[in-house]
Amino acid sequence: MCFEDYGGYFPHSEGDEELWAEADQNERVLFYQARTKSPPRETQYGFFLDRDLLDREPALARIFRGLVQDLARLQNLPDGEPGPIRPEELGVGFFEALRPMVVEARYFELDHLTSESLDGALGELGFTDVRHFDHRLPELLSLVDTAREAGRLDELALLFPLLAELRGAAAVRSAGSGPGDVAIAKKRD
Numbered sequence: 001m002c003f004e005d006y007g008g009y010f011p012h013s014e015g016d017e018e019l020w021a022e023a024d025q026n027e028r029v030l031f032y033q034a035r036t037k038s039p040p041r042e043t044q045y046g047f048f049l050d051r052d053l054l055d056r057e058p059a060l061a062r063i064f065r066g067l068v069q070d071l072a073r074l075q076n077l078p079d080g081e082p083g084p085i086r087p088e089e090l091g092v093g094f095f096e097a098l099r100p101m102v103v104e105a106r107y108f109e110l111d112h113l114t115s116e117s118l119d120g121a122l123g124e125l126g127f128t129d130v131r132h133f134d135h136r137l138p139e140l141l142s143l144v145d146t147a148r149e150a151g152r153l154d155e156l157a158l159l160f161p162l163l164a165e166l167r168g169a170a171a172v173r174s175a176g177s178g179p180g181d182v183a184i185a186k187k188r189d
Contacts, residue, residue: 005181006112010037021064028054028064030098040112048104060097115179126188132180 010016015036022029028049035042055061113121119130143163147156175184 001118001183001185003113003118003181003183005115005179006040007037007114007116007179008181009035014038023064027051030064040114040117042110042112044108046106047098047102048106049098049101050103053101057101060101063097115183118183122183122185127185128188130183130185131175131177132183133175134180134182 015034017032017034019030019032021031028051030047030049031044032047033042033044049064054064115132122130144153144156144160147153175182
């Protein structure tokens with residue numbers, strides 16, 4: 001079973017928060033996202049703002065434009081990963097001022113799998129000897145891209161199944177109880 005091991009996203013912390021804004025000719029949207037490690041969950045709120053009303057309130061329009069520009073500038077910095085603008089940096093007043101301008105709000109919440117939670121779920125379903133390993137697909141896809149660029153994709157088509165089997169077998173042999181994004185298990189009779 002291949003899955004996205006959510007536990008790997010937060011190796012040194014319990015979670016994070018992020019705020020970003022998007023603006024085009026028709027919409028002004030403010031997004032807030034919170035992710036937690038324990039429990040593994042992602043929550044996102046989207047606040048769709050009345051563009052005309054926002055544009056008639058110069059102070060709020062200026063704050064919103066500034067937020068969009070700051071986020072764009074941070075995302076385009078060449079060196080390193082910039083930290084997101086945190087909701088607490090704006091203050092409660094910013095969100096209270098936007099409240100009358102929200103014409104639609106959307107919300108979703110996702111519970112994510114981690115190696116540990118997958119192990120528990122598979123155990124409840126009767127699987128034993130659950131082992132994990134990192135998949136080898138990126139290496140194979142890189143090989144395919146290289147062959148495509150060299151104009152030798154037809155030659156690789158014959159080798160691809162063999163390479164996939166060899167790399168997959170090696171990965172299965174090295175599988176252990178640690179985290180990984182592929183799990184193998186035995187089913188009890």
